[in-house]
Amino acid sequence: MGQVTPAPRSAAPHARPSTGTRLDPWIDSYADRTHGMRASEIRALFAVASRPEVVSLAGGMPNLAGLPLDSLAESAQRLIATRGATALQYGSGQGDQTLREQILEVMRLEGIDAHPDDVVVTTGSQQALDLVTRLFINPGDVIVAEAPSYVGALGVFRAYQAEVVHVPLDEHGLVPEALDEALTRLAAEGRTVKLIYTVPNFHNPAGVTLSLERRPRVLEIAQRHGVLLVEDNPYGLLGFSGEPLPAMRSLDDEGVIYLGSFSKTFAPGYRVGWAVAPHAVREKLVLASESAILCPSNASQLAISTYLAEHDWKGQIKAFREMYRERRDAMVSALSEHIPEASWTVPDGGFYTWVRLPDGLDAQAMLPRAITALVAYVSGTAFYADGQGADHMRLSFCYPTPERIREGVRRLSTVVDGERELVEIFGTAATREGRIVESPSPDLA
Amino acid sequence: MGQVTPAPRSAAPHARPSTGTRLDPWIDSYADRTHGMRASEIRALFAVASRPEVVSLAGGMPNLAGLPLDSLAESAQRLIATRGATALQYGSGQGDQTLREQILEVMRLEGIDAHPDDVVVTTGSQQALDLVTRLFINPGDVIVAEAPSYVGALGVFRAYQAEVVHVPLDEHGLVPEALDEALTRLAAEGRTVKLIYTVPNFHNPAGVTLSLERRPRVLEIAQRHGVLLVEDNPYGLLGFSGEPLPAMRSLDDEGVIYLGSFSKTFAPGYRVGWAVAPHAVREKLVLASESAILCPSNASQLAISTYLAEHDWKGQIKAFREMYRERRDAMVSALSEHIPEASWTVPDGGFYTWVRLPDGLDAQAMLPRAITALVAYVSGTAFYADGQGADHMRLSFCYPTPERIREGVRRLSTVVDGERELVEIFGTAATREGRIVESPSPDLA
Numbered sequence: 001m002g003q004v005t006p007a008p009r010s011a012a013p014h015a016r017p018s019t020g021t022r023l024d025p026w027i028d029s030y031a032d033r034t035h036g037m038r039a040s041e042i043r044a045l046f047a048v049a050s051r052p053e054v055v056s057l058a059g060g061m062p063n064l065a066g067l068p069l070d071s072l073a074e075s076a077q078r079l080i081a082t083r084g085a086t087a088l089q090y091g092s093g094q095g096d097q098t099l100r101e102q103i104l105e106v107m108r109l110e111g112i113d114a115h116p117d118d119v120v121v122t123t124g125s126q127q128a129l130d131l132v133t134r135l136f137i138n139p140g141d142v143i144v145a146e147a148p149s150y151v152g153a154l155g156v157f158r159a160y161q162a163e164v165v166h167v168p169l170d171e172h173g174l175v176p177e178a179l180d181e182a183l184t185r186l187a188a189e190g191r192t193v194k195l196i197y198t199v200p201n202f203h204n205p206a207g208v209t210l211s212l213e214r215r216p217r218v219l220e221i222a223q224r225h226g227v228l229l230v231e232d233n234p235y236g237l238l239g240f241s242g243e244p245l246p247a248m249r250s251l252d253d254e255g256v257i258y259l260g261s262f263s264k265t266f267a268p269g270y271r272v273g274w275a276v277a278p279h280a281v282r283e284k285l286v287l288a289s290e291s292a293i294l295c296p297s298n299a300s301q302l303a304i305s306t307y308l309a310e311h312d313w314k315g316q317i318k319a320f321r322e323m324y325r326e327r328r329d330a331m332v333s334a335l336s337e338h339i340p341e342a343s344w345t346v347p348d349g350g351f352y353t354w355v356r357l358p359d360g361l362d363a364q365a366m367l368p369r370a371i372t373a374l375v376a377y378v379s380g381t382a383f384y385a386d387g388q389g390a391d392h393m394r395l396s397f398c399y400p401t402p403e404r405i406r407e408g409v410r411r412l413s414t415v416v417d418g419e420r421e422l423v424e425i426f427g428t429a430a431t432r433e434g435r436i437v438e439s440p441s442p443d444l445a
Numbered sequence: 446m447g448q449v450t451p452a453p454r455s456a457a458p459h460a461r462p463s464t465g466t467r468l469d470p471w472i473d474s475y476a477d478r479t480h481g482m483r484a485s486e487i488r489a490l491f492a493v494a495s496r497p498e499v500v501s502l503a504g505g506m507p508n509l510a511g512l513p514l515d516s517l518a519e520s521a522q523r524l525i526a527t528r529g530a531t532a533l534q535y536g537s538g539q540g541d542q543t544l545r546e547q548i549l550e551v552m553r554l555e556g557i558d559a560h561p562d563d564v565v566v567t568t569g570s571q572q573a574l575d576l577v578t579r580l581f582i583n584p585g586d587v588i589v590a591e592a593p594s595y596v597g598a599l600g601v602f603r604a605y606q607a608e609v610v611h612v613p614l615d616e617h618g619l620v621p622e623a624l625d626e627a628l629t630r631l632a633a634e635g636r637t638v639k640l641i642y643t644v645p646n647f648h649n650p651a652g653v654t655l656s657l658e659r660r661p662r663v664l665e666i667a668q669r670h671g672v673l674l675v676e677d678n679p680y681g682l683l684g685f686s687g688e689p690l691p692a693m694r695s696l697d698d699e700g701v702i703y704l705g706s707f708s709k710t711f712a713p714g715y716r717v718g719w720a721v722a723p724h725a726v727r728e729k730l731v732l733a734s735e736s737a738i739l740c741p742s743n744a745s746q747l748a749i750s751t752y753l754a755e756h757d758w759k760g761q762i763k764a765f766r767e768m769y770r771e772r773r774d775a776m777v778s779a780l781s782e783h784i785p786e787a788s789w790t791v792p793d794g795g796f797y798t799w800v801r802l803p804d805g806l807d808a809q810a811m812l813p814r815a816i817t818a819l820v821a822y823v824s825g826t827a828f829y830a831d832g833q834g835a836d837h838m839r840l841s842f843c844y845p846t847p848e849r850i851r852e853g854v855r856r857l858s859t860v861v862d863g864e865r866e867l868v869e870i871f872g873t874a875a876t877r878e879g880r881i882v883e884s885p886s887p888d889l890a
Contacts, residue, residue: 027725135475
């Protein structure tokens with residue numbers, strides 16, 4: 001392989017300088033897909049943002065304060081003592097049979113009728129997303145996704161060299177006419193569209209929900225164009241009013257891959273999510289998962305299974321909903337009070353509100369000043385594959401207390417006010433160079 | 446996407462038949478890489494082989510009977526009760542800092558001197574292998590691997606459309622001269638060789654260990670040809686005599702990616718492994734892992750970390766070594782007694798012996814008869830990318846008791862005797878059609 005010439009190295013292994021250089025002797029060896037991977041510049045800011053004096057409205061970490069730790073601890077003890085030989089051993093690539101049956105119960109709350117064989121347990125639903133993308137995407141294939149979209153999905157799509165084409169959403173979610181137009185245009189251009197990716201409930205980051213009326217229309221469009229729909233639904237049970245809407249999967253079991261997760265309805269630390277897929281796709285998902293990790297953790301799966309069997313998991317979800325609703329209310333009322341010149345979505349569930357900044361402000365450029373003012377958010381640019389979004393920011397209300405949320409928004413208002421003054425005086429506010437492409441990370445989940 | 450034409454579907458989502466068909470409406474949508482994925486025909490046999498009356502010499506499941514479950518259960522209880530808010534939450538993409546420091550202690554036993562920043566915690570070392578392959582392999586790139594090689598690695602390499610070129614090993618491991626020749630030839634052919642993949646200690650499936658004398662020679666050859674070496678080392682601490690040999694990584698920290706695992710030295714159920722990589726590669730590994738799973742399980746990582754802190758993990762490894770040595774002895778003496786016309790490696794550690802069948806016998810064709818005789822193994826064909834290996838089988842001695850191992854080999858001898866009779870009478874024994882390509886699975890770990 002003559003073309004690969006690492007930095008000069010001595011033939012004697014011990015003689016080489018051991019550490020300290022940041023140069024990469026393997027720079028010429030990486031795969032094409034790897035060149036698209038970049039560490040986010042925002043990471044450095046997050047390191048600062050995690051200091052306790054900063055109010056972080058950036059992260060997507062669920063608030064676990066309400067979990068009954070003592071009782072979970074006893075369950076954990078009993079699990080290892082009585083079923084340790086199973087919990088500590090390799091398991092099936094598809095996931096634990098009992099857990100897959102319990103997952104059906106969870107999904108029944110959103111109208112899904114499936115068979116345990118249809119379910120593949122994964123290391124968080126992020127892994128399901130990775131595996132689905134792996135199964136379907138050749139470099140250059142198109143994935144149609146909402147504008148904006150979940151940053152972690154965009155990272156996976158980029159890792160497989162997909163091209164993302166954004167379709168607008170409004171307060172009722174993905175716009176069916178715009179989806180139909182985009183698919184028609186892409187077909188006319190001879191593009192290969194493999195997947196439609198959507199977060200129908202309490203969208204990350206936009207906070208909106210696909211209306212009941214639009215759901216069959218979106219499915220009809222996907223079917224008519226022959227494109228699989230990926231329904232990513234981590235927040236569906238975390239609505240603040242009324243019953244959950246029927247999942248897209250409940251309306252179509254051959255054209256939808258459904259992704260679910262226990263990370264927001266219970267706890268992310270076990271990394272247990274799942275996919276429900278049409279039969280033949282499900283078989284390939286299992287093979288892909290075995291190639292990627294052999295099998296999901298039995299210890300984690302049995303811990304979740306025990307939780308579902310022994311605890312009032314529906315009551316816990318209700319408690320989460322009430323906690324997050326209170327925080328949503330704090331966020332929205334603080335925005336009204338402190339930054340009335342912005343506009344924002346009022347989510348009916350989930351973790352996020354999507355804030356449009358006053359004209360002329362750039363969320364990405366403004367972020368360092370916000371962190372200096374001890375408040376953090378995620379710039380809207382993280383949620384687009386094409387550089388849009390600087391006029392928006394995502395504010396999370398999931399983790400901080402209502403008091404901290406109000407204080408965070410107050411701090412943010414001082415930064416916004418300062419930027420607006422600059423715009424009024426100079427016609428422009430903070431500027432930035434180039435575009436920062438986010439990589440997914442737990443901070444952004 | 447005119448070329449994708451799913452099976453006819455009604456426009457009304459509810460009208461479609463819901464389940465039962467095994468046809469795949471998405472068959473034309475898969476990525477190129479997916480066409481290489483196949484369910485192993487051996488899977489069906491394994492379903493039979495897992496019946497209790499079958500002695501399985503096939504699987505790679507560690508024997509966990511010696512683990513102190515009551516004490517581990519108490520640790521689990523304390524972990525959730527006192528550190529539940531961390532254990533149940535998202536963690537860092539690179540892995541828990543304390544665990545990474547403890548991993549350094551483990552690796553020090555094999556002479557590795559590294560920094561916690563060099564370590565990336567993964568969902569089993571299988572995920573590390575997946576991520577390394579993802580970072581480096583374009584379709585058609587070459588990976589040089591031992592003949593035979595770990596089936597799970599071959600599955601990953603195929604998933605990324607690598608071409609595997611096998612290099613022979615002998616009783617002292619990978620043959621340096623053959624490696625040098627292969628790399629020289631591939632360079633002359635203009636091929637791009639990205640990785641050398643090796644299991645230096647107690648090889649799976651061959652049972653051999655790369656000699657101390659060969660280790661620097663192999664590294665020198667890799668360096669001279671400018672190829673990264675992937676050292677996969679799940680069994681290194683499970684030697685039956687003497688001290689562990691120095692890891693390849695202990696001799697070269699810029700040219701080696703080291704993969705480690707707790708699956709064999711503690712328990713696979715937590716799915717915790719790790720990679721140690723040169724600095725720039727390590728950074729990309731973290732990005733790739735975040736894209737794949739966001740972060741490894743905190744619950745699993747803290748359970749392992751607690752185990753290392755509170756339990757005599759070195760004593761446990763010593764107990765495992767003694768247990769596996771006794772089983773190796775049972776295997777080898779049973780082979781001498783019952784199948785003296787075969788030949789086999791006598792491993793000085795690990796889980797496997799590699800058995801060469803008498804001339805004319807085909808391990809793959811013979812497997813159904815073996816299972817009928819209530820004994821299972823893995824055909825040697827699973828461990829080659831190119832169809833070789835039917836003259837070998839892998840026998841595992843890790844899981845069954847010594848008595849069961851002896852009984853399994855006795856049953857196997859009846860099958861071998863029957864096949865040999867056929868060869869003597871007809872000049873051939875059982876035959877098979879086509880080549881079965883294995884997909885990795887826990888059965889084969």
